[in-house]
Amino acid sequence: MLSVLFFIIIFSAMLGSFANVCIYRIPLEKSIVMPFSFCPLCKNTIKFYDNIPLVSFFLLKGRCRFCKGKISYVYPLVELIMAVGGGWLYLIYGLSISFFIGLIFLWILTVISVIDYYHQIIPDELSFLLIGLGLIFSFFNPFLEGFLDIFFNGKHSILWARLSSSFLGFLLGGGVLYLIAVMGEIIFKREVMGGGDVKLIAGLGAFLGIEKIFDVLFLACLGGTVIGGMLRITGRNKKWQPIPFGPFLCASAIFFLDNKLNIWYF
Ligand SMILES: [Zn+2]
Known part of the structure; x- marks a missing residue:
């Protein structure tokens, strides 16, 4: 039970990372699949080990490895919302259809909220x-x-x-x-x-x-x-x-x- 919760939280945080990609790219009408994530300031591709949800932001102290430009706090915030939201839904519904429908719903609404807030x-x-x-x-x-x-x-x-x-x-x-x-x-x-x-x-x-x-x-x-x-x-x-x-x-x-x-x- 606790190990499943842990897995769900990590999985949801990864969905949060993908939400960040969509939040950044959809308003610019760019592909959400390719290319790999890059720094919006210096355009360097982000290494996979610098792309760990929540963790990387704190290890890098909120700055890009290459240009030291500031990374917006919105990135870890979105990952945190998804991680907490995923864990919350699991605690209410367990691994059920309600959980998965809720998680998809939460993901779409998070993306919409941040895009609407900025644009x-x-x-x-x-x-x-x-x-x-x-x-x-x-x-x-x-x-x-x-x-x-x-x-x-x-x-x-x-x-x-x-x-x-x-x-x-x-x-x-x-x-x-x-x-x-x-x-x-x-x-x-x-x-x-x-x-x-x-x-x-x-x-x-x-x-x-x-x-x-x-x-x-x-x-x-x-x-x-x-x-x-x-x-x-x-x-x-x-x-x-x-x-x-x-x-x-x-x-x-x-x-x-x-x-x-x-x-x-x-
Ligand atoms: Zn950079």
Whole structure:
């Protein structure tokens, strides 16, 4: 059990390394497979022994071996998020389908969050990946269970319940956010919500289902309002300066990867 947990944490940290490659390359529209990782400053190829998740950053004291240029702390942070997240999912679900679905979900959301934070864009290929996988996985996605119970009192196919929860989460999650975006533009005469956020929440809905998607939205709005308000009060942000909403959506969606958590009765 403990050795499996250890292996899971290392494996997840390696997924974090791959997330870093995607975070750096997808916005530049470069291949995520080739070439090997290189230093963005001096372009030297990073040796395999300098590419150990988390460990290498500290051994190299956060600097490139060749040019001594500073490596962003975001790299080990992403690896840490994946390592901790992977271990957390294993402790909740063990080695089960829920665990693997949760891990893939966590990985995509981590990549989206960091890209949105730095570039204020959510690449379409990532949103579409989320929507596609969410709908395909829905057949055996245990996060979607329970839906339809109130209508049919358990006398229905569990597959049908999962698929409809996923599809309605995709449709209504995306639909409601699209309405907010359109109305916001009419009322405030400016873009209050990007098209990227609409596609992202459609994907979150496909993964987490109709029951959870509005909880995700509520928690993300709460987080965005609190953090945005703090940035405004401390003078770090000007009025109307947009803050990326993607990381808030992703963080609250990750929160709900623990199926037992419920914001309404803590
Ligand atoms: Zn370098």
